[in-house]
Amino acid sequence: MTHLPVLPILIPLIAGALLILLYDLPLWLQRVISIASTLSLLGLALALGSRVGEAGHLVYALGSWAPPFGIVLVPDRLSVLMLTLTAVLALFAVIYASRNDDEAGAHFHALFQFQLMGLNGAFLTGDLFNLFVFFEVLLIASYALLLHGGGPARSRAGLHYVILNLIGSALFIIAVGILYGVTGTLNMADLAVRISEAPPADLPLIQAASLIFLVVFGVKAALLPLLFWLPRAYTVAAAPVAALFAIMTKVGVYAMLRVFPLVFALNTPLVDTLAWQWLWPLALATLVLGGIGVLGATSLRNMTAYMVIVSAGTLMATLALGSSQAIAAGLFYLVHSTLMTAAFFLFADLIARQRGEAGDHMVVTSAMKDRRTLGILFFLGAIAFAGLPPFSGFISKIWILESSLAEGASGSLWPILLGAGLLMLIALSRAGSKFFWRQSGERPHELRADRVRFGVVCVMLLTSVALSIQAQPLMDYLSATAASLQDPGQYVETVMNTTRSLKEAH
């Protein structure tokens, strides 16, 4: 059996461990190791993608222990999409950080690799408790990354973030425990079968567990009552860290998409599950709150943090529609919004570096050195972000609106989604005019933008153009992804076949 599926976990683990053991390596060598590991993750994700494209699902039994007792990794189209997105994002973030952001504190690259290991593991695993373990790995790395660089503001945001996530982890174990108590298994495919055959007396417990999962994943994905930690944490994090954190809310969304259709909806339509019925109103409320927050933000990074909330709300509202088309549209939006929010966190940092004391706060200060190039970039970024043509945001938004029409949900989704888009556009244009047009008469700042940093942001914005040019192949891939999510029987079948073949081999 080939060991390809486990490599995206092993490579960052080994790279991270090396970086910790050899902590007194010169910084350039640390950077080389970190960038090389991230690059190889991108290659692995693409290699896995071509394998998954043929088979649909791969099953990798760790140590050849047969599921449901052994832990399995089950890469499928959705996992590969998330792996690729993570690798691309991480590559940008690590190159940006390698200019000198990684000098602000110890062990940046090691923590970064451990974070990637946790993310990749969470995307690959097919076991519920293993998902919890990888969540903890990525969380503990993110706690330390959030504090990277130090300072009172980060300690303050870090306290909220850490405490909330610790409570979330406790709830996660409770939900896992309930499911194990009822069904006696933790393998997701096996759980799906057991739950679909569960006696009616067990149903209340199973539904309680599913709602606890909604809360746990809601904390990660920034669902309305659970999102108040997010703006502060994302605002104060160092720019490359915030850019990597753009994928963190999507981990929550991924976990919802993995667990609910498979485990709780094997034989029932997804929209009829209790959790999915709660998701719809909460997601719409999240969207409204995000829109208001964007308008009230006091700095560009703060505004981007609220845009993360808007994108989380849009994404979850689209997924809550539950049809194949809606899920595919949602996944397209996921790719677009992750890249764009990450680009904006980095861009806000570029601007802040040119404005001296004022940073990225929305106050009038003397002119920036590179105001023309940065201004053009801001304009392009803003229309890409707000979902205007010719960028990918436009395509994804049209697709979302179209899919809601088929579900008869356009009456509530259209005004809220378009309204939030309008609020974003107003906020972005207000920020842009304050940064680039209103200047105090003092002597302009002299500091030029770093070329590499500037290049990274440009390339990230270009990916949005690339996404809209290559929209058709991507949409085909995402439609296949959504169709396989709607048909969890195939996933279960593949895992069960592995059990059979491993037992015969022994």
Add this chain to the structure above:
Amino acid sequence: MEALYAATVGVLMACGIYLVLRARTFPVIMGLTLISHAVNLFLFATGRLALRAPAVIGQSETYTDPLPQALVLTAIVIGFAMTAFVVVLALRAVVELRNDHVDGVDPDEDWRP
């Protein structure tokens, strides 16, 4: 025994939630510890409560489910690391923010750093 066990888990959880809501870093950490105790006991109980039954098959008449014990072990290790981390973070926050409120600003004091 079930009633006693359930009550223990419930009381631990209730105390933990109360302490977490105190919004001062030290009580919050104590509360998190109690919550993780409650959760570990709960997880342990998902393999059903059995007296005088080893977690090894074939050594005695009855045996107990070994999996929850392995899960609890994992959860304890993770919980221990997290507690250590949050203690250090809380100390750092006290030093940098000069108060122990989780918001970093003490609502009962007018004095600001």
